[in-house]
Amino acid sequence: MRVKVITDSTAYLPADIIDKYNITVVPLNVHFEGEVFKEGTRYSYKEYYDKLRKSSGFPITSQPSAGEFLEVFEQLASGQDALVILLSTKISGTFQSANMARDLLTDRNVNVHLVDSEFSGMGLGFQVIEACELLEAGKSIDEVTSRLAEMRKKMHLYFVVDNLEYLARGGRMSTISCKLGTLIQLKPVLALQEGELALFQKVRTLPRAMAVVLAELNKAQDSISKIAIINVEYQEKALQLQEQLQQKYDVPVSICELGPVVGSHLGPGSLGVVFY
CATH class of the missing domain: 3.40.50.10440 (Dihydroxyacetone kinase; domain 1)
Known part of the structure; x- marks a missing residue:
């Protein structure tokens, strides 16, 4: 069977x-502005993230x-x-x-x-x-x-957020750290390590942050089987990165847009890669 x-x-x-x-x-589940809905229902990703940008509240996921x-x-x-x-x-x-x-x-x-x-x-x-x-x-x-x-054991996931506000609003980072980071244009490179969100490296600009991510990918180039580009409302940049990586690595490179449960905590404009 x-x-x-x-x-x-x-x-x-x-x-x-x-x-x-x-x-x-x-x-x-997503609880937002008085309604509860199942992820993948009720809103398209674009509708949801437009709503998130305009709202002073923050969704709760369960x-x-x-x-x-x-x-x-x-x-x-x-x-x-x-x-x-x-x-x-x-x-x-x-x-x-x-x-x-x-x-x-x-x-x-x-x-x-x-x-x-x-x-x-x-x-x-x-x-x-x-x-x-x-x-x-x-x-x-x-x-x-x-x-x-x-x-x-060989899988790695790194990403960069465009705006630290969403990590703070979602309780993933202190509000003080968020404000300081935004002030100095901090673009932390984050990772999933041993199953949880972790700060991998701090840099000042988005290009430098993405350079850190791509350097980690390059270190593993001889053993990579597959690559996926993860993004939140950053499809144009994801497509550009996909083309760049396809030219460099002889492995499948897919694109994964993150939905409300994960994307709410990272915020629109987030970009990263996962590979093994």
């Missing part, structure tokens, strides 16, 4: 990949409930395996909700395997796609999870 692959909305997978592998995507995961798990056939690959436990309680749902399952013949991706965006997306490809090739779940663990 075919293994069911399940992930959450912060993988930001293309619709054709979701359809090709019949992936179930469990959305996270993980799916255990009940929502349980509803998904109960749709599995008896005896079926599910591989559930989710965003980092250090930045969301999504994994915990799925774990609670697994414990609530009454059909003990359904086998739910949970994986903490330690990433979000295409750091998570790459792992979901790899899992689908391996399962399609007949690999066992143990072989797949072992491969994903190897991927995580």
